[in-house]
Every structure is written in structure tokens, then in C-alpha cells.
Amino acid sequence: MQPILIIVLAAASGVPLGLWLRHSLATLKYRNVDEQDLPDPGPRWWVVWTSVIAIGSLAAAAVMSHNPLAFIPLIPLAVAGPWLAAVDFDVLRIPNRVLAPTAAATLIVVVGIAAAAQKWTGVLVPVASGLLAAGVFAVVHLVTKGGIGFGDAKLAGAISLAVGPLGAATAWASILAGSLAALAWNMSTRRTGPVAYGPWLLCGACVAAIASALGV
Numbered sequence: 758m759q760p761i762l763i764i765v766l767a768a769a770s771g772v773p774l775g776l777w778l779r780h781s782l783a784t785l786k787y788r789n790v791d792e793q794d795l796p797d798p799g800p801r802w803w804v805v806w807t808s809v810i811a812i813g814s815l816a817a818a819a820v821m822s823h824n825p826l827a828f829i830p831l832i833p834l835a836v837a838g839p840w841l842a843a844v845d846f847d848v849l850r851i852p853n854r855v856l857a858p859t860a861a862a863t864l865i866v867v868v869g870i871a872a873a874a875q876k877w878t879g880v881l882v883p884v885a886s887g888l889l890a891a892g893v894f895a896v897v898h899l900v901t902k903g904g905i906g907f908g909d910a911k912l913a914g915a916i917s918l919a920v921g922p923l924g925a926a927t928a929w930a931s932i933l934a935g936s937l938a939a940l941a942w943n944m945s946t947r948r949t950g951p952v953a954y955g956p957w958l959l960c961g962a963c964v965a966a967i968a969s970a971l972g973v
Contacts, residue, residue: 935961
């Protein structure tokens, strides 16, 4: 199959995925009791095109890379990422009921690829990167007394686990890129209150994956 066709088909699959995610979000069932009176988040059509971009860019990165298998662990995040981002934008929270299975699926894929290649060292860097990122964010969460949410710490761990097969440097580059994007957004909007960090961490993962495929 031609690389361009693979990318097009992958991006096209993001349309039904995005529509399904948008429909799920529209129910607002993710909101807690104390969040029911928050303003309506609107139609959130951006979830659809974000799904298209996430799936399509992941496929493009895999096609351009000399090691396409290393991008497979990013699939769970590419699928669930737009939903997690939308919820974080709305209620400044990342629900465990979606993040936990996403992280578990990522770990299963990482272990599965290592088992298939009979190269168990391939598990060490992703797992170590994930634990270290989660640990660093957890410390920041405690030091800032919640300035950085604990959900962000868990998401950072899941992202580093997913990006880890591309190398420890790429895993940390994803966190750095996401943090810089969050900082830039905060400064441009001149927000003084809490900021949704999760969406930008997810963007950082996408940018780092593409950069890795391009050899940047």
C-alpha cells in the first residue's frame, strides 16, 4: 500500500472517531455534581478535526520513520487524547476512567512489541521515562499545592510511556514542548487562574513524535 494512501485512510478514520467522541462529550456525563452549573462548552467541532490530525499525523510519522513499530504505543493516546483535552478544557480535570485504560493499553502495546521482538530492553526506557515524568510532575503538584493537577502528573507519565519507544530524549522533548505551549497559551490569553495543561502536553507528544520521524 502506498504511504500516501495509508496516511489518507488513517486521517479519514479520525472523522467517525471524532464524531463519536464529540457525541460522548455532548452528554456532559463526565462532569461531577459540583460541575453541573458550569457554562456550556459549546458544540466542540474542533474535537473532530483534532482526531483527524492526531491519527493522520501519527500515521505520517510512522510512514516516514525507519522504525514504524515504535509509533504504535501512541495509538491509545491519539484515540483518547481529543476527549481528554476537551474535558480538561471544560472542567480542568482529567478523568481516571479514561486515562487509566489508555495508559494500560499503552503499556500492553509497549510490552507486546518488546515481546514480539524478543528485546525486553525496549520496555525499560518507556517505563522509566513514564515513571520519572509522573514523579517529577507529582512533586511539582505537591510543591505548588495543586498548581499543577495530579491528573497532569498521570497524563505526563502516560505520554512519556507512549513516546518512550522513540527514545528518552524524545519523551522529555514531548513534555518540554507541551509545557512551553501551555506557557505560551497562558501568556497570550493573560489568564490568572488555573490553566488546562493536559491538552498542551498531548500536543507536545504529537510534535515530538513528528520531529522524531523527521530526524529533528
